[in-house]
Amino acid sequence: MTTETTTPQAPAAKGGPDGEESLLSRFTQNLWAANSVMVTILSIVLAVVIGAILIVVSDATVLAKFAYFTARPSDALTASWDLISVAYADLVKGALGDPEAFAAWFDGTGTWQQAFGPLSETLTYAAPLVFTGLAVALAFRGGLFNIGAQGQAVIGCITGGIAGFTFGLPVGLAMLVAMLCGALGGALWGFIPGLLKARTGAHEVITTIMLNYTSALLLSWLVLQKGIQDPDRTDAISKTVHEAAQLPSFGGVLRVHLGIVLAVLATAGVAWLLNRSAFGFELRAVGSNQHAAKTAGISVAKTYALLMAIAGGLAGLGGATQVLGTAYALTPAVAGNIGFDGLLVALLGRNRPWGTLLAALLFGALRAGGNRMQSYSGISLELVTVLQALIVIFIAAPALVKAIFRLRATRLTRPGASLVKG
């Protein structure tokens, strides 16, 4: 899932007489070395296998066939296989596209919108996760656990949403202002724990968790207030965001909007910030050893405060994307779980910007596919949550994956950013 690869540099011990390995053997050796790409892929495989078992266990009719397994094992096995393959096929169709829909499009009985609908869903779900994932990943590289991405995203929803339905600005500008407001709101919400950490040493995990509650309660109070609440409704829903402020989308079945493009740009921006800018160097220095960084003349306090503000801004953008791209109005649960999913996404992406992007796409695909799996084959949506959790558990416990698949120890240790080392 990451761009990291282990380049074989060790001299070939078991190579030919002239000391050169064949390309194939080098490839296979490399493949089974325990680098993080391999661990990630195998974690996903393991999660899918366990998920398959859960699918079978949760289906009463298939499970009943296991009662006479010794008499006729083929019954139980065929039924299990059918169930699992249909379920996972729906997961994939719901995430990437249904071949039938493509066929219908080509022979004219369907539309291209229907064919690309699933892909659009994947990208729609992924967009906010990219932002919240980056918010967690970036903070972590600076040595901070930003558990507050959820709260920052909620504030981003609030400020972005309010800006979206309050200001009557022309197309383009309105959207820009609303997104900016979302980023600023999130940045402020991130800055508070950053400042507290820098000034008083208050642990950011505690303060960000508390601010999560604060923001959630603020939102549910706010949507019932005059001027925010939709005057035509008595329930907790705000006015609708002006069309000019909404992120442009294809409309109809295709919900995908500009947010995903912005998410890719944000990823590139964070990658640049982290690897190419002076601040990125400082934050990485603080992240690996704050005492050494301090000795080297880097202001740790300033780095913490600024880092949390930027991370909060990213999460705020995620929240704003959600309101301006898909929901169009504030409700108490408008942010859903994007902040907490962002934590998982960052973990899965090994706290690297592009890795986070890919992880968010995978999570988006699981969510989109999960909807179809639930609707078509009646597999509970909780399975998707279980899959997500399992993948992350295996990622966080690479020793387990290595033991299961008997991977070779990696030959090249890199200064990693993996959480297990942290």
Add this chain to the structure above:
Amino acid sequence: MVTDTGGIDDKSFNASAWAGMQAAKTEVSNIVPKNVVSSSEADYEPNLQGFVTQDCNFILAVGGLMITSTQKIATAAADSQFAIVDGVVAGASNVYPMQFETHQAAFLAGYLAAGYSKSGKVGTYGGMKLPTVTIFMDGFADGVAHYNQAKGKNVQVIGWDKAKQNGTFAESFIDQSKGKSITDTLVSQGADVIMPVAGGTGLGTAQVAKDSAGKVSVIWVDQDGCKSAEQYCDVFLTTVVKNIEGAVKEAVIKGAKGEALTATPGYQGSLENDGVSLAAYNSFDSKIDSTLKTEVETLKADIISGKVKVESVSAPK
């Protein structure tokens, strides 16, 4: 059907609607009920769309929070038949609204509570400040006020102020300990009949009532408490029943038979058609004064005939 974020086992309207679908299946065997659970509000649209893609004959959206999503999907899929519980989608002729005049039944409950209370104080609280919740509280408060007017008494309602539309809320439909602490407060203020409109949170109230050994009694909501929360049956004075199950069942059967479900007026559950009602008194049957029972019956007839008007800002329009 597509649930809202409460999930299929919420012991409230999602569960009732699903029960209605399954009941329809036992009657008309070719119905294949399917449900999807929405884990967040962003799921409403794709979930509804999923059923449109599968060419379902009847697609049910559960809960007023789905109005906007249902409107969008239903406008795009004009050939599909939709229905929505607790909401109305303006201008969409293919969405069958199912609404409930819950305040009518809650009015009876309020009257009964005022008549039954010995302390002269009755209490109520809600799960969240949603119109589908406060409509119970409005009716309850008005029922008490009606009793006061008719009998020249001064029974007080704690926990809800109808004029200000403000009161006590647990901010949760599952947190039993929160329900317990709210109920303790209401009891310490003197209330001896309490109506929690808070789903699972209300079980905390039932526990307090059980511990009080008969001093405090509870008015349950949605489904008859003696069926949905059997273990507390002996503390339930009665239940304000909102018959979502019956309404859904009827609509599904009609939908399956291809009968037209007209969007206007749609379904309006009231005392008249038993869409809302007061459940049996169960274990309290012998404890309630028979004149009070008769009065409640008369009041029911009066509400149906329109002699007594019950109003709520949250009532379906």
